Amino acid sequence: MENPRISIQTIGCKLNQAESEAIAAEIALLGYYVTSGVRADAFVINTCTVTNVADRKARHLVRLIRRLNPDSFILVTGCYAHRAGQDLVKCGADVIVDNPDKNSIPLMLDGKLRGQPYLNRIDSNIGPVRRIRSFIKIQDGCNNFCSYCIVPLVRRDIYSVDTDLILKTIEEKVKLGYKEIVLTGLEMGAYLQNGTTLSGLIRRILYETKIQRLRLSSLQPTEISRELLCLWKDLRMCPHIHLALQSGSNKILRRMRRKYDISDFKRAVDTIRDIIPDASITTDIMVGFPGEGDKEFQESYDFCRQMKFSAMHVFSYSPRPGTVAAEMTDSVSEKIKKARSLIMLRLASELAEQFARKFRGRVRKVLWENEVKPGSGIYVGLTDNYIRVYTEGPVKLTNTITEAKLIKPVSEMAVKTLRSSTKGNYGELWGKAVI
Numbered sequence: 001m002e003n004p005r006i007s008i009q010t011i012g013c014k015l016n017q018a019e020s021e022a023i024a025a026e027i028a029l030l031g032y033y034v035t036s037g038v039r040a041d042a043f044v045i046n047t048c049t050v051t052n053v054a055d056r057k058a059r060h061l062v063r064l065i066r067r068l069n070p071d072s073f074i075l076v077t078g079c080y081a082h083r084a085g086q087d088l089v090k091c092g093a094d095v096i097v098d099n100p101d102k103n104s105i106p107l108m109l110d111g112k113l114r115g116q117p118y119l120n121r122i123d124s125n126i127g128p129v130r131r132i133r134s135f136i137k138i139q140d141g142c143n144n145f146c147s148y149c150i151v152p153l154v155r156r157d158i159y160s161v162d163t164d165l166i167l168k169t170i171e172e173k174v175k176l177g178y179k180e181i182v183l184t185g186l187e188m189g190a191y192l193q194n195g196t197t198l199s200g201l202i203r204r205i206l207y208e209t210k211i212q213r214l215r216l217s218s219l220q221p222t223e224i225s226r227e228l229l230c231l232w233k234d235l236r237m238c239p240h241i242h243l244a245l246q247s248g249s250n251k252i253l254r255r256m257r258r259k260y261d262i263s264d265f266k267r268a269v270d271t272i273r274d275i276i277p278d279a280s281i282t283t284d285i286m287v288g289f290p291g292e293g294d295k296e297f298q299e300s301y302d303f304c305r306q307m308k309f310s311a312m313h314v315f316s317y318s319p320r321p322g323t324v325a326a327e328m329t330d331s332v333s334e335k336i337k338k339a340r341s342l343i344m345l346r347l348a349s350e351l352a353e354q355f356a357r358k359f360r361g362r363v364r365k366v367l368w369e370n371e372v373k374p375g376s377g378i379y380v381g382l383t384d385n386y387i388r389v390y391t392e393g394p395v396k397l398t399n400t401i402t403e404a405k406l407i408k409p410v411s412e413m414a415v416k417t418l419r420s421s422t423k424g425n426y427g428e429l430w431g432k433a434v435i
Contacts, residue, residue: 004113005033007040009065011057012048014184014217016078018135019102020046026106032113038068042109047078047088049150052318055080059091066092073112077102079154083321099155132369132399134178135217138166138201139185146246147257147328148289150320155186160193163201170209179367179401180213180238181205188216189223199228206234212401213367213384218242221260221268229275239279240386241272246286248303249296256289257324262303269307280355280386282311287344288337289317290328297340304347310355310386312348316341356387359406364389366404368397 006027010020023044028034043065048054058080065074076088077097085096097105141158142151170181183201185191191198205214215238224243231237243265247253250261272279285304287297304312316337319326366389368381379397380390381404389404391397 004042005035005037005040006042006044006109006113007035007037007065009036009043009045009061011046011054011061012050012078014135014182015137015140015186016046016048018137018182018184020044021135022137023102023105027109030106030110032109038065040069040072042073042113043069043075044105044109045074045076045078045081045093047076047080049078049080049083049154049320051315051320053315055084055087058088062088062091062093073109075105075109077105079151082154083150100157132178132367133180133182134173135182135184136166136169136173137161137185138183138198139188139191142186144187144259145257145324147255147324148286148317148320150323151186153322158187158190160185160191163193163196163204166201167204167208170205170211174210177399178211179399180215181211182215182217184217187220189219198223199231202228202231202237206231206236212236213238215240216242218244220244221265224268224271226271226275229272232276232279238384238386239276240282240384241276241279242282242284243268245283245304245307247289247292247296248285248300248307249292250299252289252292252296252300255291255325255328266307278359278385280310281307282313282386283307283309284313284315285344286315286317287340288332290325290332291330292317292332301343301347304344305351308354309348309351311352312344314341314344314348353409356406356409359383359385359387360408361406363403363405365401366391367401368393368399370398 008020008024008027010016023046024034045058045061045065047058058076058078062074062076065072073095074093075095075097076085076093077099079099081088081093081096082099085093085098088096095108097108139160141155143158145152173181189198191201193201196204202214205211214236219241221243224241232239245265246256246258248262253261269281272281283304285300287300292300317325317332364383364385364387366381366383368379370380372378372380372390377392378390379393380388381397382388383404383406387406389406391404
């Protein structure tokens with residue numbers, strides 16, 4: 001009999017990705033065939049509820065999977081499931097698992113599928129368990145209660161993962177062949193376990209494990225210190241720091257209940273660039289928050305340009321039930337939100353190109369992920385400072401780290417050509433691997 005297949009589907013943040021990866025690994029240890037495809041005997045859908053767009057994606061995904069797999073077992077977890085599980089039951093979910101109970105998912109599925117013969121296999125194409133880059137949760141929970149954010153309502157338990165367990169997990173990942181670890185959590189800077197802070201954790205990882213690259217998923221500007229940044233003297237630390245800005249207007253930041261202003265943010269950015277000159281600094285930016293007029297939007301736009309972010313995740317505000325901002329009356333129209341998003345996205349593209357061009361002709365280390373299309377010989381990867389590069393590899397490059405000379409920026413159209421072509425004319429590539 002064919003091995004039972006369990007598909008893991010993830011929507012949302014790197015913390016969700018880390019949790020999905022952990023679930024997938026446990027399911028594989030139980031002997032099931034783990035995949036990321038849309039046809040399987042059972043599904044785990046890990047949802048997000050930060051915006052109404054995330055909610056809509058989750059509902060669509062559950063409906064799609066139910067339509068394609070009318071007899072399959074669908075388990076839905078994550079923040080949207082925790083907040084409004086009945087919405088997803090109406091879409092076709094069989095079981096809803098709240099966030100605190102995620103650890104029980106592998107055994108729940110095993111109980112459901114028990115009695116079928118199985119072998120221990122993992123589909124090599126699955127995103128969460130591809131042995132290249134692994135996301136590891138070190139902390140969970142938040143009690144900041146920013147006025148727009150629903151996360152504190154759906155991830156109430158605040159805790160830091162045991163330091164020794166994190167180190168053991170990383171060593172296991174190294175043995176499995178992973179080259180890069182991404183530490184993730186809702187408030188990573190608040191990590192504290194038996195006196196060990198985030199800085200102490202990183203020191204132990206660098207000293208006690210053989211991981212080749214270490215990256216942090218996100219920090220708050222108030223968490224940036226010279227003590228922390230000095231850890232980047234170790235070249236295994238990826239010079240890439242994600243700082244969530246949300247708005248470049250002090251008025252809007254106060255309304256959001258963020259714990260910093262733009263002078264604090266600028267000070268953090270200046271400190272990073274002073275200690276790590278080649279660092280990529282990426283951010284999240286929200287448009288259309290209640291009370292954001294033309295003046296506040298322009299302030300935000302100008303501040304983003306001043307900060308010269310290498311990448312910006314731009315999204316529109318959407319009211320989340322139970323949050324303070326949802327009760328605010330000075331809302332921004334959807335038409336204006338859309339227009340402002342497009343303006344910010346154009347700026348994001350411009351700044352990303354400016355950052356990448358600074359490294360033209362220079363050599364950076366690249367972790368090569370995979371071929372853009374099987375058999376093409378064209379590989380895509382990320383530099384340590386978060387520039388996506390493409391090269392034509394004379395040998396198989398997947399899951400290797402090599403130096404690469406960055407030659408020319410590649411246009412979006414060229415990327416589409418790369419992903420649709422077989423061997424032939426690839427146009428301009430970002431880099432040339434130095435093998």
